[in-house]
Amino acid sequence: MTGPLVSTDWLSGHLNDTVLRLADVRWYPGEPDRGRRAYEEAHIPGAIYVDLETDLSAARGPGRHPLPDWDVFAARMGELGMGDDSVVVAYDDRGGGVAARLWWMLRAIGHEHTHVLDGGLAAWTADGNPLTGDSPNHAPAKLTVDLRSGITVDRDELRNRLGAVLALDARAAERYRGEVEPLDPIAGHIPGAVNAPYEGNLDADGRFLPAETLAARYRGLGVGGETETVVYCGSGVTACHNLLAVEYAGLGEALLYPGSWSDWSTAGYEVATGPE
Structure with missing residues (x-):
């Protein structure tokens, strides 16, 4: 598999x-x-x-x-x-x-x-499959850490590389534009970031769009060229959905900004609002 x-x-x-x-x-x-x-x-x-x-x-x-x-x-x-x-x-x-x-x-x-x-x-x-209230009791196991390098950026690295990387914001469009902010103290987005709501990876039934459709979506946003891509969201969770979609689309791997907007917006850094 x-x-x-x-x-x-x-x-x-x-x-x-x-x-x-x-x-x-x-x-x-x-x-x-x-x-x-x-x-x-x-x-x-x-x-x-x-x-x-x-x-x-x-x-x-x-x-x-x-x-x-x-x-x-x-x-x-x-x-x-x-x-x-x-x-x-x-x-x-x-x-x-x-x-x-x-x-x-x-x-x-x-x-x-x-x-x-x-x-x-x-x-x-x-699809007609069952649910249960019973919980399994798995024996503990050993999970080895072989940490991959170069898969994240922090806020200072991203700030220093703005304009040299493609930053994708996985939040809903109204949060990206700064019209609403239900969770973090400041509304808006990282300057230069492009909005790519993670829900746009899904069809009406909540399943991922075909790989070729996702490839077209992300290429249209600028992914897949020579510029490195960094993905963020509100707190480093739904950004991973975009990371998965980019990989599934065959466009390689992007980087995660784990702190995301909840980190950037509390650091006193520049904030942009509006559609761009």
């Missing part, structure tokens, strides 16, 4: 594979316990719950969801049963908007056998 996405058909056919580790990564802004409650009520059989706030983020750092120490992250995933031989499939109910964060983080430490369920929970149930 290759590629960042798996279909519901593939998952239903491999649900009993002993190497499969299915991760429910549902999360809702401002409601830290809602995702776990939803998981406990009903989830895809065999899934464990992975918490964005406590498992995929550090308590302190740049932005609202700073990356954790990589060894701490790997140890936590190992406690949940993810090991070097595991095939990890992450899902949520936002078209992969949160699940892609786990996909990217596992890839960052060198775990290649990680994927996102295309269409997530909605596609799984729409």
Whole structure:
């Protein structure tokens, strides 16, 4: 199996594979316990719950969801049963908007056998597949950290490279333009950034658009040339959806600005508003 996405058909056919580790990564802004409650009520059989706030983020750092120490992250995933031989499939109910964060983080430490369920929970149930309230009890496993280099930028590096890199903003258009800002203290975007809302990667059913369609979208935004691409969002979560889409489209890999707007907007740096 290759590629960042798996279909519901593939998952239903491999649900009993002993190497499969299915991760429910549902999360809702401002409601830290809602995702776990939803998981406990009903989830895809065999899934464990992975918490964005406590498992995929550090308590302190740049932005609202700073990356954790990589060894701490790997140890936590190992406690949940993810090991070097595991095939990890992450899902949520936002078209992969949160699940892609786990996909990217596992890839960052060198775990290649990680994927996102295309269409997530909605596609799984729409295709007639079952849910359960039972939780698995996986034995702890060893997850090795082989950290890839050069996959992130911090705010100072990005600031110094503005104009020399293509910055993509994965937030909704109204947040990019500075018309609203529900989460961070200042509205707007990083100067020179191009808006690429992550929802634009999805069709009406919440599944990823075909690779060739995504390739056309991102080439139209400037991805794929000689200029390096950096992706950000509000806090380094949904930006990973765009990173996945760019890779799925066959356009290589882009960089993540983990602190994203929640870091930039509190640093006193330049802010732009409007459509450009």
